[in-house]
Amino acid sequence: MNKWWWKILCIILLLYTLTAGLLWNNVPRVPNLQETIRNLYFHVCMWFAMMILFTASVVQAVKYLRTNDLQYDIRSREFAVTGIVFGILGYATGTIWMSYTWADPNTPTTASFSQIAKEPKLIGAAIALLIYFAYLVLRDSISDIDKKARIGAVYNIFAFAFLFPAIWIIPRLLPSLHPGGEGGEGGNPALNYKDLAPQMRTVFYPAIIGWTLLGVWITSLKVRMRFLKEKNLIEQWPEK
Amino acid sequence: MYPDSSNHGGGLRNYSKLKYFLGNSFLRICPNKSIELSKKMKQIFTLFKKDLLLEIRQQYAFYGVLLYVGATIFVLYMAIESPDNRTWIGLFWIIQLFISINAVAKSFLQESRSRMLYYHSIVSPQNFVLAKLLFNSLLMLVMSLLSMVLFSLFLTYPVQKTVAFIGLVFLGGWSLSLVFTFLAAIAAKAQQNAAIMAILGFPIIIPQLLLLMSASSTVFNLKVAVPLTNVLMLFASDVLVILLSLILFPFLWKD
Numbered sequence: 001m002n003k004w005w006w007k008i009l010c011i012i013l014l015l016y017t018l019t020a021g022l023l024w025n026n027v028p029r030v031p032n033l034q035e036t037i038r039n040l041y042f043h044v045c046m047w048f049a050m051m052i053l054f055t056a057s058v059v060q061a062v063k064y065l066r067t068n069d070l071q072y073d074i075r076s077r078e079f080a081v082t083g084i085v086f087g088i089l090g091y092a093t094g095t096i097w098m099s100y101t102w103a104d105p106n107t108p109t110t111a112s113f114s115q116i117a118k119e120p121k122l123i124g125a126a127i128a129l130l131i132y133f134a135y136l137v138l139r140d141s142i143s144d145i146d147k148k149a150r151i152g153a154v155y156n157i158f159a160f161a162f163l164f165p166a167i168w169i170i171p172r173l174l175p176s177l178h179p180g181g182e183g184g185e186g187g188n189p190a191l192n193y194k195d196l197a198p199q200m201r202t203v204f205y206p207a208i209i210g211w212t213l214l215g216v217w218i219t220s221l222k223v224r225m226r227f228l229k230e231k232n233l234i235e236q237w238p239e240k
Numbered sequence: 241m242y243p244d245s246s247n248h249g250g251g252l253r254n255y256s257k258l259k260y261f262l263g264n265s266f267l268r269i270c271p272n273k274s275i276e277l278s279k280k281m282k283q284i285f286t287l288f289k290k291d292l293l294l295e296i297r298q299q300y301a302f303y304g305v306l307l308y309v310g311a312t313i314f315v316l317y318m319a320i321e322s323p324d325n326r327t328w329i330g331l332f333w334i335i336q337l338f339i340s341i342n343a344v345a346k347s348f349l350q351e352s353r354s355r356m357l358y359y360h361s362i363v364s365p366q367n368f369v370l371a372k373l374l375f376n377s378l379l380m381l382v383m384s385l386l387s388m389v390l391f392s393l394f395l396t397y398p399v400q401k402t403v404a405f406i407g408l409v410f411l412g413g414w415s416l417s418l419v420f421t422f423l424a425a426i427a428a429k430a431q432q433n434a435a436i437m438a439i440l441g442f443p444i445i446i447p448q449l450l451l452l453m454s455a456s457s458t459v460f461n462l463k464v465a466v467p468l469t470n471v472l473m474l475f476a477s478d479v480l481v482i483l484l485s486l487i488l489f490p491f492l493w494k495d
Contacts, residue, residue, distance in 0.1 A: 065491050130443035137439060142430050151430050154488045158422065159444055161484055162477070166447040169473060223352070 013210030017041050017203060026199045037099045039159040041203055045211040046090035047125065052213050053083035054128065063152035063225055073149035074230070076156060077139060078222040080132045082215050085130045094122075124167040131159040283363050287371030291347070295379070301350075309387045313340065317394040325398050332391055332458075333412065333449055336384060336465045340416035341412045341437055343383050344376050347421060348428035360493065369425070369489040373482060376417045378424040384413030404466050411474055412452045418481040419445055422489070429492050447479055 021041035030037055060076035063069075102116055116122070139152035295302055312335055323331060351359075359368055371490075388409050399405045420441055427437045455470040 127443045129445055134439045134443060136424070138430060138432075138436065141432065143434070147429070150491055151426060154424055154491050155440060158426075158484055158488055159440075161442045161480060162447070165473075165477065165480075169447045170450060 007217055010210055010213035010217060014214060017045075017207040017210050020198050020203050021207060024203065026202075028200075033101060036097055036100045037200075039093060040200065041207040043090060043093035043097055044204075045207045046086050046093060048208045049211045049215045050086040050090060050125075050128070052212050053219065054132065054160065054163070056216075058081060058156055061156040064149055064153045065157075068146075070145065070149060070230075071227070073153065074226045075219075075223050076153065077136075078219050078226060079096045080135060080156070081222070082219045084129060084132050084136075085218075086211075086215055087125060087132075089124065094223075112174045115209075120170045123170050127166050128163055129189060131163060133157065248465060277407075280367060282406050283367045284371045284374065287359075287363065287368060288374050291371065291375040292378075294350075296382040301346060303353065305339070305383060306386065308342050309335075309339055309383065310390060313387065313390045313394050322396050326457070328395065328398055329456050331395070332388075333453055336385060336409075336412060336416060337445065337449065338346070339383050339387055340380055340413065340420050340478070341434060341441070343379055344417055345427070345434040345437055346424075347372055347376055348424045349434075351428070365485050365490040365493040368423075369485050370482075372425075373418055373421050373485060376421045377414050380417035382412055384409050395416040397461050400462045401459045401466075406457065408452065408456045408459070409465070410447075411471065412456075415448050415452070415474055415478050415481075416445065417449070418478055420484075422481060422485045425485075425489060426490055448474060456480075 021038055027035070027037050052108045057079035060072045060079060064072035064076060098116060126236070135152060135156055138155055142148040142151060143230055316331060316335070320327070320331075385406075388406070423437045423441045423444075424434075426440065427434065430436065431451060451470045451474055455467055455474075458464040458466050
């Protein structure tokens with residue numbers, strides 16, 4: 001990860017996302033969305049980045065179990081932490097969007113919370129976040145380094161194997177307001193090509209790549225910091 | 241709550257026999273695959289029998305869980321007398337969830353460190369975890385049935401399709417026991433109590449609980465069929481848990 005070109009790419013893509021995403025007058029006029037449709041470039045990308053980071057975390061956990069090399073354990077943990085941050089940001093951007101589209105304007109927002117919180121996509125995201133919070137609690141409650149790494153990796157893999165089915169199963173069981181939920185079909189709204197206006201894709205896809213790269217960048221910084229902190233534990237840490 | 245069993249000589253009287261069984265099957269190298277498989281089955285069965293014997297000899301644990309079932313349902317009866325169907329089925333599965341955590345938690349927590357080392361030297365981790373899964377499934381099936389009877393006695397019985405409901409209760413109890421058996425193994429290795437099992441398990445079990453609830457909400461109406469896809473998905477997730485346990489338990493096992 002000591003190449004630098006992808007960091008520049010990340011900055012360029014995010015600058016493009018912010019300017020084109022917020023200013024470029026190419027978005028379709030959807031009656032109940034209006035200008036809030038631009039939130040697509042932020043809200044949906046957060047979930048993409050979260051899932052990609054969690055997947056990276058599981059890959060590192062598998063690598064740890066195969067090699068017993070502690071650097072993979074540290075990478076796995078830091079990917080999970082960054083994924084959680086992106087998940088929370090996804091919730092935050094979703095809340096802004098929801099308060100303009102779903103919430104009943106005649107009652108205070110808190111009154112419609114209990115209905116909105118049963119939204120399948122929210123439950124799926126809540127499961128993902130709860131799993132990784134539990135992972136952090138479990139991993140950090142063990143003091144022995146090797147044991148901590150091994151048990152954390154095992155739980156990480158076990159829980160992740162249930163996360164994806166959960167995201168496929170739940171939308172089939174509950175009614176949904178969320179795009180992509182009509183007709184009990186479920187699925188991911190962002191991957192449904194019929195839903196998205198073609199001209200929005202020119203910003204949307206670069207935005208996904210940009211935000212994901214940002215997540216990886218943050219993680220790589222945190223990993224390097226952790227390597228410095230734990231330097232005394234192991235003789236030969238990798239360079240970066 | 242579950243003291244170290246090494247001071248329960250009575251529970252382990254069959255130990256030399258166990259050692260003989262396991263030791264023999266481990267040491268003998270069989271060229272024939274079918275014999276190997278039967279050895280494997282024998283190991284699993286012996287470990288299963290050991291758990292069953294311990295359960296029968298130290299009945300306080302079994303009765304403890306039974307008392308937990310009874311007391312919880314009685315408290316519920318005090319709090320809420322005749323719930324409507326939705327509440328009834330919701331409460332039923334929540335009770336099942338807590339019962340399974342309590343029933344399954346001790347399966348790994350009761351094994352002392354030295355005894356785990358002993359198992360380590362005579363059986364393969366896959367056989368060990370399969371025996372545990374098998375035993376806990378049986379335990380949970382018994383508990384599910386008992387709690388279903390008690391629940392129906394105290395809090396009315398609105399179910400129309402009893403056979404389908406019993407089937408779903410067994411399937412649900414089995415799913416819960418499998419997931420929490422593996423989490424008990426993690427909790428035991430992390431030297432934590434049953435509370436961490438709940439933290440680790442709840443997010444994982446939510447989809448299965450939702451599947452169970454939506455499947456079992458059809459038992460109140462004779463005209464609505466039990467959705468087959470839900471039942472199949474539950475089976476699939478059970479198979480997934482067993483496979484993951486077989487793959488991941490060896491990593492937990494080595495110390």
